[in-house]
Amino acid sequence: MTKNKDTLRSIKLVNLSKSIGEASVINQVNLHIPSGEFFALLGPSGCGKTTLLRLIAGFENANSGKIYLGNTDITDLPPHKRSVNIVFQNYALFPHLNVFDNVAYSLVVQKKGKEEIEKRVLKILKAFHIEEHIFKFPAQLSGGQQQRVALARAIINEPDVLLLDEPLAALDFKLREKMLIELIELQDKLKTTFIYVTHDQFEALTLADHMAIMNHAGDIEQIGTPKEIYEFPISSFVAKFVGTTNILQGTLHNLDAEPFMETPNLGKFHIDIPHKKAWMYEGCDMSMSIRPEKIFISKKPVQNFSNTLRGIVSSIVYHGRSTQYNLLLQDQTKLQVFEQNEEHFPQETIDYDDEVYLYWQKENVVLLEK
Amino acid sequence: MEETVITSLPRRKRFSLGSLFTKKDIPFAIGCPALVWHSLFFYLPLLIMILSSVFDLSESGSFQGFTLKHFLAVQNVAHFRIIFKSIGIAFLTAILCFVIAFPCAYFLAFKGGRYKTLLLFFLIVPFWTNFLLHVCAWFFVLERNGFLNNLLLSLNLIGEPIHFLNSFFAIILMMVYHYLLFMILPIYSSLEKFNLFLFEASSDLGATKLQTFKRILLPLTLPAIRLGFLLVYIPAFGEFVIPELMGGDKAYYAGNVVSQYVLGNYTAPLGAAFTLMGACILMVSIGLLLWIFKRISKSLGGLSV
Numbered sequence: 001m002t003k004n005k006d007t008l009r010s011i012k013l014v015n016l017s018k019s020i021g022e023a024s025v026i027n028q029v030n031l032h033i034p035s036g037e038f039f040a041l042l043g044p045s046g047c048g049k050t051t052l053l054r055l056i057a058g059f060e061n062a063n064s065g066k067i068y069l070g071n072t073d074i075t076d077l078p079p080h081k082r083s084v085n086i087v088f089q090n091y092a093l094f095p096h097l098n099v100f101d102n103v104a105y106s107l108v109v110q111k112k113g114k115e116e117i118e119k120r121v122l123k124i125l126k127a128f129h130i131e132e133h134i135f136k137f138p139a140q141l142s143g144g145q146q147q148r149v150a151l152a153r154a155i156i157n158e159p160d161v162l163l164l165d166e167p168l169a170a171l172d173f174k175l176r177e178k179m180l181i182e183l184i185e186l187q188d189k190l191k192t193t194f195i196y197v198t199h200d201q202f203e204a205l206t207l208a209d210h211m212a213i214m215n216h217a218g219d220i221e222q223i224g225t226p227k228e229i230y231e232f233p234i235s236s237f238v239a240k241f242v243g244t245t246n247i248l249q250g251t252l253h254n255l256d257a258e259p260f261m262e263t264p265n266l267g268k269f270h271i272d273i274p275h276k277k278a279w280m281y282e283g284c285d286m287s288m289s290i291r292p293e294k295i296f297i298s299k300k301p302v303q304n305f306s307n308t309l310r311g312i313v314s315s316i317v318y319h320g321r322s323t324q325y326n327l328l329l330q331d332q333t334k335l336q337v338f339e340q341n342e343e344h345f346p347q348e349t350i351d352y353d354d355e356v357y358l359y360w361q362k363e364n365v366v367l368l369e370k
Numbered sequence: 371m372e373e374t375v376i377t378s379l380p381r382r383k384r385f386s387l388g389s390l391f392t393k394k395d396i397p398f399a400i401g402c403p404a405l406v407w408h409s410l411f412f413y414l415p416l417l418i419m420i421l422s423s424v425f426d427l428s429e430s431g432s433f434q435g436f437t438l439k440h441f442l443a444v445q446n447v448a449h450f451r452i453i454f455k456s457i458g459i460a461f462l463t464a465i466l467c468f469v470i471a472f473p474c475a476y477f478l479a480f481k482g483g484r485y486k487t488l489l490l491f492f493l494i495v496p497f498w499t500n501f502l503l504h505v506c507a508w509f510f511v512l513e514r515n516g517f518l519n520n521l522l523l524s525l526n527l528i529g530e531p532i533h534f535l536n537s538f539f540a541i542i543l544m545m546v547y548h549y550l551l552f553m554i555l556p557i558y559s560s561l562e563k564f565n566l567f568l569f570e571a572s573s574d575l576g577a578t579k580l581q582t583f584k585r586i587l588l589p590l591t592l593p594a595i596r597l598g599f600l601l602v603y604i605p606a607f608g609e610f611v612i613p614e615l616m617g618g619d620k621a622y623y624a625g626n627v628v629s630q631y632v633l634g635n636y637t638a639p640l641g642a643a644f645t646l647m648g649a650c651i652l653m654v655s656i657g658l659l660l661w662i663f664k665r666i667s668k669s670l671g672g673l674s675v
Binding site for chain 1: 568
C-alpha cells in the first residue's frame with residue numbers, strides 16, 4: 001500500500017471544545033487544514049489560538065470533539081506519539097545542551113545510531129546556516145540564531161505537521177522579514193503542513209496559503225486565502241482586524257436595480273451587489289467597509305466615480321511609501337485614506353484643514369451584515 | 371595665543387568615606403565583616419586545633435617542641451574503621467535523603483499550586499523546635515511500647531515488639547529526618563525556577579516521561595542535588611549526638627571519637643589529630659563525590675560533549 005501524502009498531512013478538527021476551569025476557551029471549532037499547506041491562524045491576543053495549537057500538539061486534552069491527522073484519530077495520543085512538532089514562542093531550547101544536542105534530541109530519544117544522528121544534524125544545521133555555532137549553548141546565541149535552532153530541532157524528525165506559535169514575535173523587524181521569506185521557502189521545500197499562529201496580520205498575509213480568523217470568543221469567523229480575507233471580509237470584525245478600514249453604516253435599498261445604501265447624515269452611496277446574500281432585504285441595516293487605499297483624495301471635484309464625499313483634513317501621517325490622511329466628515333465621522341507617494345512633487349499638495357473630495361468606486365466596497 | 375578652555379570648576383577636596391574606597395574595593399568592603407567573623411570563629415580555632423595537634427606539651431602544660439606523636443597515636447585500624455563507617459553512614463544518609471527529597475520537592479514545586487507556601491511552611495515548622503524534642507518524639511514512636519510497635523502488633527504484622535531503638539535503623543532514621551530539609555530546599559528552589567515548556571518541548575520531540583526525567587529534569591537539577599548532597603553529607607559525617615542518643619553503646623562514629631578525646635583528660639591533642647585526619651579523608655571523599663557528579667552530568671549530557 002502506498003501512502004498518499006496528500007491527505008496524510010492534513011489536520012481536521014471536528015466539534016473541538018476546550019474549557020479551562022469554568023471558562024470556555026474554544027467552543028465547537030470545526031476546521032480543515034489541507035495537507036502541505038502553509039496555514040495561518042490569526043486572532044487577537046487571548047482568543048484561544050494558542051490553546052488550539054496546544055490541543056493539536058497534545059499538551060492539552062480536549063473536553064469534546066476530535067482531532068484527525070490525515071485519517072488517523074490523534075485526539076487521545078500523547079504528544080510524543082504524534083507526528084506533530086512545535087516551535088514555541090519562547091523557543092524552549094534546552095539550556096544544558098549545545099546547539100548540536102538540542103537539534104539531535106528527538107533522534108537521540110528514538111535511539112537512532114550515532115552516525116545517522118551526526119549526519120542528519122549536520123545536514124540540517126548547514127541548511128539553516130548555524131553550523132558554525134554547533135558547540136554554543138542557547139544562552140550564547142542571538143534571538144535569530146535561537147529561532148533557527150528551534151526550527152531545526154522541530155523539523156529534523158520530518159513531522160507531518162509543524163506548529164509555529166508566534167515564532168517571530170521576539171525578533172526585530174528586519175530579521176522578521178528575512179525569517180518570513182525563509183519560512184516560506186522552507187515550507188515549499190518540505191511540503192510539511194505548517195500551522196502558524198500569530199496576532200500579526202502582516203505575517204499571516206505574507207505567509208499563508210489559507211488563513212483562519214478567530215474572534216475574541218474563540219470562534220472562527222472566516223477562512224480563506226489572504227486576498228479573500230483582505231478584500232472580501234465577511235464581517236466587520238474581520239474587516240477591522242485584518243488591515244485598517246472605514247466602516248459606514250446605513251440601510252439597504254433598491255436591491256434589484258441600482259442598489260444604494262442610505263446613511264442617516266451623509267446621504268446615499270451607490271453600491272454593487274454581485275451576489276445577493278440571504279441577509280439582504282429592502283430597508284435592512286447594513287455596514288460597508290472601504291479600505292483606505294481604495295479611496296482617492298483631491299481638492300478638485302472629479303468625474304467618473306460612483307461615490308463622492310466631502311471632508312476636512314484633520315491630520316496627515318507620512319509613512320514613506322504612502323501618506324495617511326485622517327479626515328472629518330460633515331457628521332463628524334472619521335475616515336482614513338492612504339495615498340501612494342508616487343511623485344516627489346505632486347501636482348496638488350493637501351494640507352491640514354483643507355476641504356477635500358473623496359472618491360471611490362462602488363465595486364471596491366464590501367457589504368457587511370450589520 | 372592659545373585659549374584656555376575651562377572644562378570643569380576646581381573642586382575642594384573634602385574628606386568622605388567614599389574617597390577611601392574605589393569602586394573596585396566595594397565587594398571587598400562588603401565581604402569584610404564576614405571575613406573578620408570567619409577568621410575569629412573559624413580560622414583561629416582551626417589554627418589552635420592544628421597547633422595543639424603538633425605541640426608537645428608537658429603535663430604541667432609547658433611547651434616542649436613540635437611532635438607528630440599524636441598523629442602516630444591516632445593512626446590505628448580501629449580509628450580508620452570508624453572514619454570509614456562514618457563516611458558510609460553519611461553517604462547512606464545523603465542517598466536516602468535524596469531519594470525522599472526529590473519526589474517531595476517535585477510535588478511541592480509542580481503540584482503544590484496555591485498551597486505551595488503552606489506546604490513548605492509545614493516542612494520547616496519542625497525545625498523551630500528543639501532537636502532534643504525531635505529525639506524524644508521519635509522515642510515515643512520507636513520504643514518497645516511505642517506507636518510503631520503497637521500499630522504493627524494491632525495489624526498482626528508482627529508477633530512480638532521489635533527492638534527499634536538503639537539500632538542502626540534508628541540512627542539512620544533520625545539522621546535522615548534531621549537532614550532531609552537540607553536536601554529538599556535546594557532541589558525545590560531549583561525546580562521552582564524550572565521552565566515548564568522544556569517538559570512540553572521534550573515530550574513534543576518524542577521523549578517519554580522517563581527520558582524527559584533523565585535527559586532534561588535530572589541534568590538541570592543536578593547542581594542543586596549536588597549542593598544538597600554536600601549540605602547533608604558533610605555535617606552527617608561529624609554527627610555524634612544522633613548515634614549517641616539513638617544508637618546506644620555500640621554506636622561509635624567519628625564524631626563520638628572526637629567528643630570523647632576532646633572531653634577526656636589530656637587527650638585533646640589526640641582529638642585534634644584525629645579530627646584533622648578525619649577531615650583529610652573526608653575531603654578526599656568529597657572530591658570523589660564531586661567527581662562522580664561530574665561523571666553523571668557528563669553521561670546525561672548530549673552526544674557531542
